[in-house]
Amino acid sequence: MRTEDFAYELPERLIAQTPVEPRDSSRLMVVHRRSGEIEHRYFRDIGDYLRAGDLLVANESRVIPARLFGRKIPSGGRVELLLVHRRDERHWEALVRGRHVRAGSTLGFPDAGQPLPADAYEITAEVLEETAAGGRLLRFSQPLDPILDRLGVMPLPPYIHTPLQNAERYQTVYSRVRGSAAAPTAGLHLTPGLMARLRAQGIEFAFVLLHISMDTFRPVREEHIEDHVIHSEYAELSAAVAEQVNRAKREGRRVVAVGTTSVRVLESAARAPLSDDRRNAGDVVAPLADWTRLFIYPGFDFRVVDTLITNFHLPRSTLLALVAAFAGRDLILRAYREAIQREYRFFSFGDSMLIL
Numbered sequence: 001m002r003t004e005d006f007a008y009e010l011p012e013r014l015i016a017q018t019p020v021e022p023r024d025s026s027r028l029m030v031v032h033r034r035s036g037e038i039e040h041r042y043f044r045d046i047g048d049y050l051r052a053g054d055l056l057v058a059n060e061s062r063v064i065p066a067r068l069f070g071r072k073i074p075s076g077g078r079v080e081l082l083l084v085h086r087r088d089e090r091h092w093e094a095l096v097r098g099r100h101v102r103a104g105s106t107l108g109f110p111d112a113g114q115p116l117p118a119d120a121y122e123i124t125a126e127v128l129e130e131t132a133a134g135g136r137l138l139r140f141s142q143p144l145d146p147i148l149d150r151l152g153v154m155p156l157p158p159y160i161h162t163p164l165q166n167a168e169r170y171q172t173v174y175s176r177v178r179g180s181a182a183a184p185t186a187g188l189h190l191t192p193g194l195m196a197r198l199r200a201q202g203i204e205f206a207f208v209l210l211h212i213s214m215d216t217f218r219p220v221r222e223e224h225i226e227d228h229v230i231h232s233e234y235a236e237l238s239a240a241v242a243e244q245v246n247r248a249k250r251e252g253r254r255v256v257a258v259g260t261t262s263v264r265v266l267e268s269a270a271r272a273p274l275s276d277d278r279r280n281a282g283d284v285v286a287p288l289a290d291w292t293r294l295f296i297y298p299g300f301d302f303r304v305v306d307t308l309i310t311n312f313h314l315p316r317s318t319l320l321a322l323v324a325a326f327a328g329r330d331l332i333l334r335a336y337r338e339a340i341q342r343e344y345r346f347f348s349f350g351d352s353m354l355i356l
Contacts, residue, residue: 001298003220003228006324007315008336016345017162019169024194027344027351031335033327038335040342043189043352046309050256052202054307055248057241057266058258059184060207062175065152065167069111072098073124076115079107081125082155084135084181084213085234089143095135096127103129107138110151123147133231155181157348170348179211179234185311185348186259206244209236210261210292219316230295230318233261237269237288245269245304246283254306260319263305263326268292270303297321298329308355312339312346327355 020026023043030039030049041048050056066083079098086092101107108121118124125138144151154167164170172187174195195205211234220228237245245266248255257263269285271294278286284304295318308326313319324332335353344351 001225003223003225003316005329006220006225006317006320008333008340010315010340010346014340014343014346014350015159016347016349016351017160018164019188019349020345023173023189023191026189028189029335029339029344029351029353031327031331031353031355033331033356036331036334038338044194046194046354047198047201047203049354049356050198050201050203051254053204053248053251053253054256055204055206055244055253056198056256056258056309057206057208057245057262058172058174058187058190059210059261059265060172060174060176061180061184061209061211061261062178063154063170063180063183064178065149066155066181067153068109068151069153070107070109070121070125071111071115072101073106073108073118073121074115078111081107081138082181083144083152085211086145086179087137089145090140091128092138092140092144093131093135094138101127101136103127122151157182159347160349174207176207177209177211179209182212183348184210184212184259184261186262186309186352188349189309189352190258204244204248206241208238208241208262208265210234210265212261219314220318220321225297225321228295228318230293232291232293233264235265235268235288235290235292237265237285239287242269242283242285242287245285249284249304250282255304256307256309257305258309260308260310260313260322263296263308263322264292264294266304267296267300267302268294296325298325300325302326308353310353310355311348312336312344312350312353314347323353323355 028041068081082095105127124141128137269288272286
């Protein structure tokens with residue numbers, strides 16, 4: 001498949017720069033896969049399309065203040081880091097913006113607005129090597145976690161230019177485990193009140209984990225989408241959640257993925273080894289605690305996910321390919337054209353879509 005088959009033109013004014021208030025007042029496009037019908041509602045109405053017994057699976061990863069600003073030592077050249085993976089308390093993988101940041105370079109943080117002697121920086125980092133994905137492996141002079149909240153800033157996507165007034169608006173209300181460089185944005189529309197109403201309706205919730213890398217926002221550069229090398233992200237699905245999912249599937253209840261990250265966890269868990277006893281008992285997923293490189297594009301065999309809640313995604317992106325795999329490319333591109341015509345808000349702080 002050509003990457004251009006997943007392209008569309010979006011007016012810049014439709015890229016949401018700020019979140020709406022309250023969270024569940026965002027618009028909701030409802031896409032029916034069987035009939036091709038498209039409806040226009042608000043996210044607070046989502047319970048009208050869910051039913052008792054549905055299992056909503058959401059990603060509880062929490063965004064860390066992963067963007068750091070510093071200087072090269074001794075040249076004083078400015079550098080910017082985006083932390084994407086913590087290997088241990090002192091070693092991190094990061095994307096780096098700056099000139100000639102090679103293995104052997106030393107960086108100082110925070111940026112005081114001018115070059116400083118090495119011993120004047122609060123923390124320094126040595127660049128150990130370039131990673132396969134084009135980032136850098138860094139060794140910090142001391143554990144970074146205890147001071148990260150003070151040194152780092154929220155890593156908003158590059159298409160958002162308006163400063164965020166409240167950092168919690170780039171977290172889901174159920175976020176719990178720190179580790180992502182970006183928010184699982186489909187869940188940003190959920191509020192405690194809406195979740196309580198859905199539970200009262202007989203809808204179950206389960207929580208999985210996938211720590212998101214900023215590679216999520218990178219467009220596919222290859223001519224054919226199958227040639228793209230997907231980013232690797234850490235995923236967890238506990239034994240208790242595996243039992244929730246397997247029970248729902250055995251009982252014929254719908255598994256509703258809240259976001260593409262939840263899809264990747266669920267479908268990765270469906271490809272984890274299962275014992276013969278569990279397979280014979282009708283289990284579909286196994287517990288998971290591993291890195292996943294699962295790349296979902298049209299032709300993919302969905303084994304778990306029945307319904308998808310998602311935002312509107314970048315053109316030529318792996319996320320758009322995933323949604324097209326779930327609903328069909330032609331239907332999704334028609335839905336996107338209608339969303340543009342009706343001036344939906346796009347991307348991280350934008351509106352949402354429910355695919356039934």
